[in-house]
Amino acid sequence: MSGVFDWLRLLFAVLMLVVAHFVLRPLLGDRIEIDFLVLALLLMSIRVRPGVGAVLGLLMGAAADAAAPAGFGSAMLALTLVGYITSWLKAAFFAENAVLDGVVIFASAWGVVLMRLLLSGRGFEAGAAVTALVWAPLSAAATALVGAVLFTVLRPLLKPAAA
Amino acid sequence: MARTSRTGTRTDLALLGVALVLALTALILPSAIRSQVQGTLRSSVAAPLVSAQAWAERGRQAIGDHGRLVKSIDSLALGAQSVEPLRSENDRLRALLGLGQRLQWGFVATEVIHSAPEGDEHTVLLPVGSTAGVRPFSPLVVPDGLIGMVKSVDASSSTAILWTNPDFRASATTTDGLAFGIVAAHLGSGADRFLLEMRGVPFRSVLKPGTLIVTSGLGNVFPRGVPIGVVLRETKTIEGWARTYLIRPIVSPDAASAAMVLLPPRAAAGVTGAWASVEATDKTQQTIVMAGDSLIADSVRVIQDRLAKLALLDSLRRAAIYRGDSGVRVESDSTAAPRPGLPPGAASAVTPPPVAPAARVTVPAAAPVTTPKPAPRTVTPGAAATPSRPLVSSPGAPKSPTTAPSNSPVPTPRPRPAVAAPAAGAKPRSAVMTRADSLARAAARARASESARAQSAADSAQAKNRSQPKPPDNPFRLPPAGGHR
Numbered sequence: 001m002s003g004v005f006d007w008l009r010l011l012f013a014v015l016m017l018v019v020a021h022f023v024l025r026p027l028l029g030d031r032i033e034i035d036f037l038v039l040a041l042l043l044m045s046i047r048v049r050p051g052v053g054a055v056l057g058l059l060m061g062a063a064a065d066a067a068a069p070a071g072f073g074s075a076m077l078a079l080t081l082v083g084y085i086t087s088w089l090k091a092a093f094f095a096e097n098a099v100l101d102g103v104v105i106f107a108s109a110w111g112v113v114l115m116r117l118l119l120s121g122r123g124f125e126a127g128a129a130v131t132a133l134v135w136a137p138l139s140a141a142a143t144a145l146v147g148a149v150l151f152t153v154l155r156p157l158l159k160p161a162a163a
Numbered sequence: 164m165a166r167t168s169r170t171g172t173r174t175d176l177a178l179l180g181v182a183l184v185l186a187l188t189a190l191i192l193p194s195a196i197r198s199q200v201q202g203t204l205r206s207s208v209a210a211p212l213v214s215a216q217a218w219a220e221r222g223r224q225a226i227g228d229h230g231r232l233v234k235s236i237d238s239l240a241l242g243a244q245s246v247e248p249l250r251s252e253n254d255r256l257r258a259l260l261g262l263g264q265r266l267q268w269g270f271v272a273t274e275v276i277h278s279a280p281e282g283d284e285h286t287v288l289l290p291v292g293s294t295a296g297v298r299p300f301s302p303l304v305v306p307d308g309l310i311g312m313v314k315s316v317d318a319s320s321s322t323a324i325l326w327t328n329p330d331f332r333a334s335a336t337t338t339d340g341l342a343f344g345i346v347a348a349h350l351g352s353g354a355d356r357f358l359l360e361m362r363g364v365p366f367r368s369v370l371k372p373g374t375l376i377v378t379s380g381l382g383n384v385f386p387r388g389v390p391i392g393v394v395l396r397e398t399k400t401i402e403g404w405a406r407t408y409l410i411r412p413i414v415s416p417d418a419a420s421a422a423m424v425l426l427p428p429r430a431a432a433g434v435t436g437a438w439a440s441v442e443a444t445d446k447t448q449q450t451i452v453m454a455g456d457s458l459i460a461d462s463v464r465v466i467q468d469r470l471a472k473l474a475l476l477d478s479l480r481r482a483a484i485y486r487g488d489s490g491v492r493v494e495s496d497s498t499a500a501p502r503p504g505l506p507p508g509a510a511s512a513v514t515p516p517p518v519a520p521a522a523r524v525t526v527p528a529a530a531p532v533t534t535p536k537p538a539p540r541t542v543t544p545g546a547a548a549t550p551s552r553p554l555v556s557s558p559g560a561p562k563s564p565t566t567a568p569s570n571s572p573v574p575t576p577r578p579r580p581a582v583a584a585p586a587a588g589a590k591p592r593s594a595v596m597t598r599a600d601s602l603a604r605a606a607a608r609a610r611a612s613e614s615a616r617a618q619s620a621a622d623s624a625q626a627k628n629r630s631q632p633k634p635p636d637n638p639f640r641l642p643p644a645g646g647h648r
Binding site for chain 1: 171174175176177178179181182183185186187188189190191192197198200201204205208209212213215216218219220222223226
């Protein structure tokens with residue numbers, strides 16, 4: 001019973017992050033964007049096996065691609081890889097170290113942006129380098145900062161029950 | 164344990180492979196199919212997310228547009244503030260163009276610069292001078308009328324005094340030319356300072372308020388017919404040989420930003436018709452006032468005629484009621500005392516008392532008069548004039564008033580005379596008038612016969628009264644108030 005309640009709490013938190021990605025992110029900034037979808041995927045993937053993490057990444061990527069004007073499939077591929085990798089690295093991730101969490105979140109967010117740029121065919125457009133090397137790291141840093149704080153706050157609530 | 168881990172790893176790899184294949188498939192799909200799949204996702208499972216994102220985008224756009232909208236509103240408000248002055252100036256300039264078209268020649272259009280030295284606000288500068296033909300004493304006019312006069316002129320500019328200047332004078336008259344006078348500034352205080360006064364009007368010339376005053380053309384300064392103002396009222400002056408009228412000027416000097424200087428040849432030739440619209444407006448106004456007066460007089464006459472007819476009809480109705488030839492009975496308060504010295508019938512039949520008691524008239528159901536009315540009618544005290552039967556019974560009679568004849572003990576609805584009830588479904592007006600005439604003739608005959616009968620009865624009663632002592636007080640009179648124990 002306790003496990004079901006923990007999963008419900010986790011699903012609620014993930015759902016809130018997904019909604020925030022589509023509602024809150026457009027209001028927060030134009031250049032520097034916080035990727036709540038990556039945070040939701042990371043929050044979920046540390047509790048599941050890598051294959052399930054990959055499928056979750058695929059689904060979240062499909063949602064992101066559906067709302068994107070171009071590059072359908074790029075977010076699916078990027079988030080699939082992120083979901084699998086972070087789930088495989090969960091021994092290191094979600095440790096009692098906020099800095100390590102931040103680094104993983106930063107790398108994941110930046111990697112997603114880079115992969116989307118490359119896979120959507122916009123990587124060779126004018127300004128893509130600035131986006132990839134300036135705005136994407138800044139966005140990833142903002143995402144990492146928010147994620148570190150969020151995970152620190154939510155850790156007592158989302159801590160898996162002892163098996 | 165190791166086998167389980169290997170199985171899980173294979174499953175994870177399989178899931179990863181499937182996910183990668185799907186993602187890569189989505190990437191390499193043809194554009195049309197990719198758009199179709201994307202549209203399907205947008206309209207199905209991702210619809211709430213897409214709607215939320217669109218809502219957020221609109222919110223961000225609204226936030227970003229707020230500052231721009233505020234700037235736009237401010238600039239529009241600033242522009243709107245200058246629209247009304249521009250519109251009024253445009254109207255003034257159009258009117259000035261119209262005046263120029265009516266004058267056709269002999270004028271110079273000029274700006275009016277209200278930048279005279281301090282303390283001389285009644286003087287303006289004109290950027291036209293003698294090179295343009297302007298001469299001293301040239302009239303300064305606007306489309307509404309006279310505004311001033313050129314005082315001094317140099318080559319390229321001139322100075323003009325407005326009508327508010329104490330030195331301003333203009334010979335003026337009414338549009339019909341029956342009254343003449345000199346118009347000058349009214350040197351009052353406050354708001355009266357911006358009025359004119361027309362002095363030296365002959366005592367026989369009485370001007371009504373609202374009369375238009377124009378220049379008379381006398382003195383060869385102002386041409387005849389330039390509007391100056393309208394009469395407000397007569398002012399009290401110490402002279403007894405002339406009248407002075409307060410004039411409300413047509414032109415406000417502050418509102419004039421452009422004007423025309425009439426050149427001397429044009430002033431000498433006259434400006435007949437240039438301000439015809441103002442005079443026509445004045446004449447139209449006077450015509451409307453006169454028409455209104457005549458309409459009011461006609462209305463009063465019609466009302467008086469109707470009142471006279473109503474009074475006649477009322478008297479005829481009363482005569483028809485009191486004639487008594489239609490089964491009408493009159494009830495009266497039993498406390499009304501008969502006049503001493505007269506028989507009861509004569510006392511009430513000849514002349515009614517000054518304040519007659521309340522009488523109630525009821526008619527039996529078989530009364531052969533007109534349309535029956537559902538409720539008995541009560542006649543007001545003033546209407547109880549000359550009943551043909553005694554209002555009060557004899558001393559031996561009971562106090563209860565007589566109501567209906569013995570053959571109809573219950574009061575029945577009283578028929579209403581046709582002359583007094585031209586209601587819906589009633590006879591036409593001519594028929595009513597014919598009926599009224601016949602009733603009037605019948606009433607006149609009845610009055611004549613009853614007067615003769617009453618006169619004879621009064622004579623006999625007076626003769627009898629002389630031979631008998633004065634009767635005691637009326638035993639049927641009510642005791643005074645409060646004394647009834």
